[in-house]
Amino acid sequence: MTKKATLEIDGKKYDLPIVEGTEKEIAVDISSLRSDTGGVVTLDRGYKNTGSCESSITFLDGEKGILRYRGYSIEELAEKANFLEVCYLLIFGELPTKTQLDKFHKDIKAQSHVDEDVKRILDGFPKSAHPMGVLSSLTAALVAFNPSSVNVESEEDMYKAIVKILGKFPVLTAWTYRKRMGLPLDYGGDSLGYVENFIKMMFKSPSGDYTSNPTVVDALDKLLILHADHEQNCSTSTVRMVGSSHAGLFISISSGIAALWGPLHGGANQAVIEMLEAIKADGGDTKKFMAKAKDKNDPFRLMGFGHRVYKNFDPRAKIIKKAADSVLENMGIEDDVLDIAKALEKEALEDSYFVDRKLYPNVDFYSGIIYRALGIPVEMFTPMFALGRLPGWVAQWREMRLRKEPIGRPRQIYVGETKRDYIPLEDR
Secondary structure (H helix, E strand, O other): OOOOOEEOOOOOOEEEEEEEEEOOEEEEEEHHHHHHHHHOOOHHHOOOOOOOOOOOOOEEEEOEEEEOOOEEEEHHHHHHOOHHHHHHHHHHOOOOOOOHHHHHHHHHOOOOOOOOHHHHHHHHHHOOOHHHHHHHHHHHHHHHOOOOOOOOHHHHHHHHHHHHHHHHHHHHHHHHHHHHHHOHHHHHHOOOHHHHHHHHHHHHHOOOOOOOOHHHEEEEEEEEHHOOOOOOOOOHHHHHHHOOOOHHHHHHHHHHHHHHOOOOOEEEEEEHHHHHHHHHHHHOOOHHHHHHOOOOOOOOOOOOEEOOOOOOHHHHHHHHHHHHHHHHHHHOOOHHHHHHHHHHHHHHHHHHHHHHOOOOOOHHHHHHHHHHHHOHHHHHHHHHHHHHHHHHHHHHHHHHOOOOOOOOOOHHHHHHEEEOOOHHHOOO
């Protein structure tokens, strides 16, 4: 028997279907509510209680601290897989065989060359331009060099578009960084893995040889895996919304970058370092700021602690904490700001106020620490996030197009003026 929910409006009852997900999530399907009732819609500010789609990519349970990609736990993937394997899993639905992974990597490398004219576009930006604005613009510019739209009915066309964006996006991200730092652009090397090659493109000295640091490669690989997808967040929903108009993959990804830019989304790890810098400038007394964070009348907020979705420990934070500790130990960095971060972490994990409220350090707290340790400027933190989120955006766009989802068109509740007559200019 089909489960239903009953909604009563002005004494009239409407039966609404119940949809149950594979993880026993329950949703009331209101797709026909407006037509059945003659105009009634729901109001859900920020869509916090609205499922915009059915998806088989990522499962997230914030209350239990669970995150799974295609059924695989984030803990197991971070421990056993590499980022390129996770890319393949998210996009195509299954972990690749060795033959599939080798071909995937080879095809991505074959598409990593960026048209020389893109360098001219990059040259047009001042060094002071925010990297996210530059990255979004360069990604959108890829459309000019690849003007034909993707035939989503063709598996071959879809695959070509996917390996093309996966090949070119790390180059654009690294170039954005090197432009910011006044360094010559670099393409890396074909013999390196996906993540290691990106690190080489970022950090290779113009006059020196590149030497790989396995600890850094492993930490960044894990960090990218942890950021690869996170269900229907702001930027992912933006990619799906833009793509629902049948906009192409590259421009849809560019829109996702713009959405990620905001400090309430991808800019959170930048906010962590800025907070730590402010604490240092104030004298570095962490206990003082812990007390301020607990004072309801104090506007100070402890950035990088707690999570809007996870009501328990952020499962990604548990994983990346170990990587952050390894990076700091391996690199032997002496940095007052990172010392403050470690002190805040220790105090929060031992303070009953934070423990009772489950305000644990989240993934943004630890990712900021790692980026800081690697010498990446705070303005580049969000582009690094975008690189990690790229496969999730691609997977979500592909799923949305293959399922032939309708164009996104939210409704509203109008609260403006009712009908009124025009007043001639001389009478106003």
